[in-house]
Amino acid sequence: MTPEEEALFLKRRRGRNIAIMLVLVALAVIFYFVGMARILRG
DSSP: OOHHHHHHHHHHHHHHHHHHHHHHHHHHHHHHHHHHHHHHHO
């Protein structure tokens, strides 16, 4: 693997990791608000 290919691979992997992190954070926020709504509603 050439240095250019490796740099592109690492850049793509980092972008994918950031996307996965954003999805997980969004799910955590959704679950938090759903849980709070259920608690407050009784």
